[in-house]
Amino acid sequence: MDIKQLYYFTAVAQAGSYSKAAESLAVSQPTLSVTVKKLEEELGVQLFYAFNREQHLTDEGLRLWTKAKQILDLYQETLDDMKTTNKNSSxxxxxxxxxxxxxxxxxxxxxxxxxxxxxxxxxxxxxxxxxxxxxxxxxxxxxxxxxxxxxxxxxxxxxxxTQRNVALLHKSHPLAKEPSVTVSQLRDDSFAIFNQDFILHEQIVDACHAAGFRPKFALLSSQWDFMVELVSKNHAVSILPKPVLDKHPDPNVCCVPMSDSMKYWxxxxxxxxxxxxxxxxxxxxxxxxxxxxxxxx
Missing domain, CATH: 3.40.190.10 (Periplasmic binding protein-like II)
Structure with a gap:
């Protein structure tokens, strides 16, 4: 017994006629009759009897009719659940x-x-x-x-x-008013940057090495606000994405765009x-x- 057989069986039960059921299912009447007959043979019972030119359910047919509706409802519910992409998705x-x-x-x-x-x-x-x-x-x-x-x-x-990286410089830093800076121009400063758990750390260190110097570190941290604080106190410079300072500006910190390999985030x-x-x-x-x-x- 499969879902198709149950669909065909319930269609005949609802229509009371093989011809009407075949029309609603868009299949030929012989196809429908053969499918129901195979279902009866598989179950070993008679599901319909003819009276007054209509198909009526036998006792066994009534029992199957009740169960078939439950099975088909659950089947449709399962299909809908698998296909859902709306707000009820879980x-x-x-x-x-x-x-x-x-x-x-x-x-x-x-x-x-x-x-x-x-x-x-x-x-x-x-x-x-x-x-x-x-x-x-x-x-x-x-x-x-x-x-x-x-x-x-x-x-x-x-x-x-894709966002801009900026050099964070104290407002008194000689480069604070420049339109842009490179990593190379910061070679004499101490850096406050992310620690080794962050890719930005590796990118800054690689950029310094490519510029021909080994950076000096005032701070390696996981807290960007700690880095900003050191810059604000004029203890270090830093390189951070511009959106960080856009959301949390500091009056003592100037954000100067990077113009080399550290230009973008x-x-x-x-x-x-x-x-x-x-x-x-x-x-x-x-x-x-x-x-x-x-x-x-």
């Missing part, structure tokens, strides 16, 4: 996110997504982008926000946003291409693609 996924990305871009995006999909649960793992990349590789997160780097070659990813959504992506995660990815922050090029 599920959960794990999002890897640097606190810096969260502060800059996800203060509205995640709450708005949750309002549209209230039955989807997001488990967040916050860490530096370097460690987030390791979690993607190990399959510990379903999707993550990270920086465009050489590690991306082993992931699936899509563009999220390229952010992506990345996931392990060998790992299954839950439907809830796919909905989040699609939502992000339709609500991207504007690039600052």
């Amino acid at each position: 599920g959960k996924f794990t999002l890897g996110l640097s606190p810096l990305f969260g502060a800059c871009f996800f203060g509205d995006l995640i709450p708005n997504f949750s309002m549209e999909y209230p039955n989807i649960e997001i488990k967040m793992i916050e860490d530096g982008a370097y460690r987030i990349d390791q979690r993607i590789e190990r399959g510990e997160v379903d999707i993550a926000v990270t920086l465009n780097s050489k590690r991306l070659s082993s992931f699936a990813y899509c563009h999220f946003s 390229d952010i992506v959504l990345a996931w392990n291409k060998d790992k299954y992506m839950p439907k809830a995660c796919a909905l989040f990815l699609d939502y992000c693609k339709h609500h991207l922050p504007p690039d600052d090029l």
Whole structure:
């Protein structure tokens, strides 16, 4: 017994006629009659009897009719549940996110997504982008926000946003009024930057080495506000994405655009291409693609 047989059986029961049922199902009457006959043979019972030119259910047919309606309703409910992509969608996924990305871009995006999909649960793992990349590789997160780097070659990813990096200089710094600076111009300063858990740390250090010097560190931290504080007290310089200072300006800190390899902060959504992506995660990815922050090029 299969779903098709039950559909045909209930159609005949409702129509009271093989010809009317065949017309509603858009099949030939012989096809319908053969299908019901095979069902009767499989069950070893008679399901219909003819009276006054109509098909009536036998006792066995009535019992099957009751069960068949329940089975078909459940079958349709299951199909609808598998196909659903609306606000009733449910599920959960794990999002890897640097606190810096969260502060800059996800203060509205995640709450708005949750309002549209209230039955989807997001488990967040916050860490530096370097460690987030390791979690993607190990399959510990379903999707993550990270920086465009050489590690991306082993992931699936899509563009999220490109923002400007700026040098954070005390207002009394000789370069504070310049239209732009390079890493090389900061060779005599002490840096307050992210620690080794963050890809931005590696990018800044690599840029310094490429410029021919080894940077001096006043601070390696996971807290961007701590870095800003050191710059504000004129103890160091820093390099951070412009959106950070746009949201949290400091009157003692000048933001001077970078003009070399550190010019841009390229952010992506990345996931392990060998790992299954839950439907809830796919909905989040699609939502992000339709609500991207504007690039600052």
